[in-house]
Amino acid sequence: MIKINLLPHREEKRKQLKSDFYGLLLLSAIVGALVVVMVSAYFSRELTTQNDKNAFIKKENAKLDERIKEIATLRQEIAGLKARQQAVEDLQGDRNQPVYLLDELVKLTPEGVYLRTLKQEGQRVVLNGYAQSQDRVAEFIRNLGAKSDWMYKPDLDDIHSAALQTGKDSKKVFEFQVNVSIKRPREKEEVASQTGETTVNKPGAP
Structure with a gap:
């Protein structure tokens, strides 16, 4: 049978x-x-995790900043203590400077040169005196610059002819003023260590 839908x-x-x-x-x-x-x-x-990491990093950075400030403060305090210690050592060492200075001036002042006054201003010394000639002054300055262990950089500030009264007579001389720098004991020791020299204390030195 055929079915039809x-x-x-x-x-x-x-x-x-x-x-x-x-x-x-x-x-x-x-x-x-x-x-x-x-x-x-x-x-x-992920954003929450990253935010947590960022917050942790900020917190640690803040701690590091505080530590850096503490270190900077400590460095300043150490520098201040060193400066005060150096000042005390310089004061102790400077007590012997006049002894060294006078000892060297006796050795380095040539014949024909007479020192009238000596004045120290910090680490500079002003020397006033008379000389028989300008050559004597030049020799004195060379001695200060080349042969002194304690003095350096001598500078002739003034020189002029003058009449020196000796009794009833007057004598023509040259009046001069020389400025020269002086070393502290620690500076002398530093120079000696750099040049390989051995520092030997003079008689009367501590």
Whole structure:
């Protein structure tokens, strides 16, 4: 027997296809929403983790800044203590400078030169005196610059002829003023150590 389907099968097929299409569309929307939620949750977790790391780094940086400030303060205090210690050592060493200075002046002042006054201003000494000639003054300055262990950089500030009264007579001489720098004991020791020399204390030195 031959069966003939008189129902509108094409229309039914179209409805089925449309229903399947909407089902797939809904499933895709659900899957897309789940993906968006999962990705958002992942990035949110990563952002939270990164924020926690940033907060930790900021906290540690603040601690380091405080330690750096403490170290800088300690360095300043150490520098101040060293400066005060150096000042005390310089004062103790400077007590013997007049002895060394006078001892060297006796040795380095050539014949024909007479020192009238000696004045110390810090680490500079002003020498005033008389000389028989300008050559004697030049020799004196050379001695101060080349042969002295304690004096250096002599500078002739003034020289002029003058009349020196000796009893009833007057004698023509040259009056001069020389400025010269003097070393502290520690500076002399530093120079000696750099040149490989051995520092030997003079008689009366501590």
